[in-house]
Each structure stands twice: as structure tokens, then as C-alpha cells.
Amino acid sequence: MAARRATPRAAPRADRPKQVYEQLRNLIVHGRLAPGSRLVETDIATRFNVSRTPVRGALQRLQHEGYIIDSPSMRQSRPTVSPLTQEDAQELFDIVGDLEGLAAYLAAELPTPKRQALLKELNTTNNELKKTAAAQRPDHERLWKLDEKFHQGYVDSAAGPRLRALHSAVKPQAERYERLYVTFLAGEIHTSADEHDIIIQGIASGKPGEAKEAVHRNWHNAAERLGRVIERMGERGRW
Amino acid sequence: MAARRATPRAAPRADRPKQVYEQLRNLIVHGRLAPGSRLVETDIATRFNVSRTPVRGALQRLQHEGYIIDSPSMRQSRPTVSPLTQEDAQELFDIVGDLEGLAAYLAAELPTPKRQALLKELNTTNNELKKTAAAQRPDHERLWKLDEKFHQGYVDSAAGPRLRALHSAVKPQAERYERLYVTFLAGEIHTSADEHDIIIQGIASGKPGEAKEAVHRNWHNAAERLGRVIERMGERGRW
């Protein structure tokens, strides 16, 4: 164990907690750390050649953002990767839809010039999404990125700092489920893209309420479509 | 400095990070730690007779929940108490309204028996609120607690674990502004109580959309009323 420590104190002071956080998050999101896995500070520390201190920071953030939870029936906190369930997906998507709905509401109230620029961007992204989805063997990574970009578009241009912060803490958690979605429901992406058009329409016509509702429906429907997939997999939490 | 440490290692192992967090949060919420104040780990540690380790955990949580921010224009993170501004209040209240709106939506969809129990509780609380507000010199602390209890009612009975967690992380931040509200707008509490009745009505009639909208309006209006107060104070951040 001690022989393996490459450069423990020579590391270039580059926000190690964040690096550890990102790497762990990646492992979780991509399913390499299965739901239920226990995260042991010491193991992680040796794995990344850092001490427990930055690891602790990363774990606390992961926990706060919901990627890991303290396994129940234990007093001492034992962080484990949180499970993937149908109910959780449904609730999470509703919450994301709600937050993004608020952003869309605000986007529809933007002054015209800014709104026009946003609309152009949204249309471009969504058309690319449609085109990519229509391909013979759609590029999953690209599909996911385009969908992400679409939603991020109106959030960035209309949300204030607080909403943005909250969104960027909550939304990424949906990635765990979205990766399932895109893997098993690539054929239904066009449904989503059509729903996106309704969102665009709501923002374009300057009707905040409609834009918001369209976003809600998009996420709610996605959760429903996804629910069938999770059920089929028996909620095993692995894929 | 060293002579003052009472029982550094004899403390009864009672989740010190949480204790530190709660005490700091209290200081912030009650304005004893003014916006812009710098929080220095070592100072806090000596003040509470703990080491920097639990303090660090508390600070990280406070930062994640928005009570403190890294003051800009500095590379090294220098946490300071976040400011109180009109825009921030408006955005924060909209977000809380949005989250609680979702909870109210779900509450209106609850099965009848559960809904009846909830409605009874909400009515009781709101009537007490009205009664308290009508008094000659209303008890501010009590007013705040009753309003809090009212909103918590439908959240607790309808929200899932995720929504509850998010709500309990975001909502308490509004307390900084609510304390202003109740201090300077005690006379307008009845307006809020009337808006609460509309929420109750929405849940009672089983119309999720209306319940949600009523919650949105309640928070949005509150933010507007509060905005006038903050403006009057010149957004000094002290009171």
C-alpha cells in the first residue's frame, strides 16, 4: 500500500476534493459503482493517492447531492451508493421538471431580442437532436448531450444565480436515469423532440404558463416512459 | 487562547459538525453574523472548543445550502455570509413557491381520507395564524412558527423523500427574509392567511393545478411585499 503512493505531497494543489468528487460521481453515474456499494474513506483515499481529508469533502458533497445515502439501521454513518428505483426516478424527474419549468416560465418573459437569440439556439439544438435520433444507429452519447444542451439553454438564459445553482445540483442526478433512457429508449427520442417543440412554442409566443406546462409534461412523460424500462429490469440497479 | 479550551476531547460525541452548523446558521439567520462577514475556520473552532475538522464540515454544508458564499475576486476560497438583496429574495421565494407548489399539487391528489386529515390540520393552523395576527401586539415568533407549520403541513403529507430533502435544504434559507417580513409586515399577515385559504380550497376540491397556482401566488406576493421592505432599508443587510 505504501509503495504505491506516487506523488502524495507533490500534487499541484488543484482542488483535490473536486477531482475526487468528479471521479466518484462518474463511477456512480456510469454504474461502475453499483447502488448499494459501500464507500470507505480509506479505500478511496489510497485509490486516488490522497489523504482522507479531501475524500471526506467529496463524500459530503456527494451525499448532499443525493448520489450516496447513509444506509439505514446504523447509527454510524455508512455511506452507500443510493439505489435506482422507479419511484425515485418519477419524483426526481418531477422535481427537475418543476425547476426547469420555472426557468422556462422566466424565459418566456425575457425581452424580445434575448428571447429571439435563445429560440434560435433551441431550434438548432432540437433539430440536430431529431436528425441524430433518425439515424440508423444513433450515437447515444451525442443524443444525451444534445438533450442536455437543449434544456440547459433556457435555464442559462433566464434563471438567476440561485435557480441555476439548484438546478446544477439536482439535474445531474437525473443522468443516472437518463443513461438508461437513452440506452433502452433511443427509438422514442423523437417523442421527446416533439415535446421540445411545444416548449419552444410556449417561449416564442411569450406565454410563460404554457412554456412551463410544456416542460412539466416533457419530464413527466419521460419519467413514465422510463418507468416501464426500470420495471422491466426489475429495478436491479445494474445494467 | 489555549487556556480557554474547556473539554476538547471529553465532549459526548454528539455530532459536532451538526451542532456547529446549527449554531452558525442561527447566528446568520438572526443577523448576528451580518452579510459579508468573513468566517475564519480557526476563530470558529476556538469559539466552539472544537478542532477545525468539524468546523470544516459545518462550513461546507452552510455553503452548499447557500448561507455563505466564496467572496469573489479571490482565488483562495474565503467564505463570507451571503448578502440579502431584493433580487435574491424574489428568486428564492419563487423557488420555494415552486417546490411547495409541487407538494401542494401532490397533496391535492392524495386519497380522500388522508386529504381530509391534512385539510383539518391546515385549517386549524391557519385559523390560529389569523387569530394571532389579529392580536394587539402579535407575537412575532409565534406568527413565524405558525406560517412555517402551515406550509410544512402539506409538504410532509404529500412530498416524497427527495422533494422533502430538497425543501428542507432550501426553505430554511427563506427564514432570513421571513424574519424581516414578520418584523415589518406583521400588519399584512392577514393577507397571507387569506391566500392560505385559497391553497386549502385547491387541495380540498382535488384540483392539483389550482392548489399549485395558489401556492405560487402566495410566495410570489410575499416576495413582492417583502421587496418593498428591503428597498426601504436600502438593502443594507443589517437590521
Place this chain on the structure above:
DNA sequence: GCACACGGTATTGTATACAAATCTGTCGTC
């Protein structure tokens, strides 16, 4: 054969020493 207690092990909580980085104030130079 089962329940319970006990001891070893694993893991987290806390304190503290040290290193790196920034900030602040002073002094010298132009």
C-alpha cells in the same frame, strides 16, 4: 442447539502538525 456476551477488526470522528497560498503593510525607488 441456541442465546448472549466478549474480544478483535474495520471504519469513522477528531485533533493537530505542517505546507502552500494569499493578503497586508512597509520600505525603497523614481
Place this chain on the structure above:
DNA sequence: GACGACAGATTTGTATACAATACCGTGTGC
């Protein structure tokens, strides 16, 4: 008199030692 460089002081980042607690397997008594 102002600007800039340098040195001391502050403060945070990291590593690590130690303490406390929870977990787990084994053994003993009934």
C-alpha cells in the same frame, strides 16, 4: 507623492496520529 517589490502574518489545504464506536465472528453457558 505614488508605484511596486518584498517580508511577515493569516488562513486555508493536506496529511496523519489517535480515539471512539460499530461490526462480526467465536466461544461459553444453559
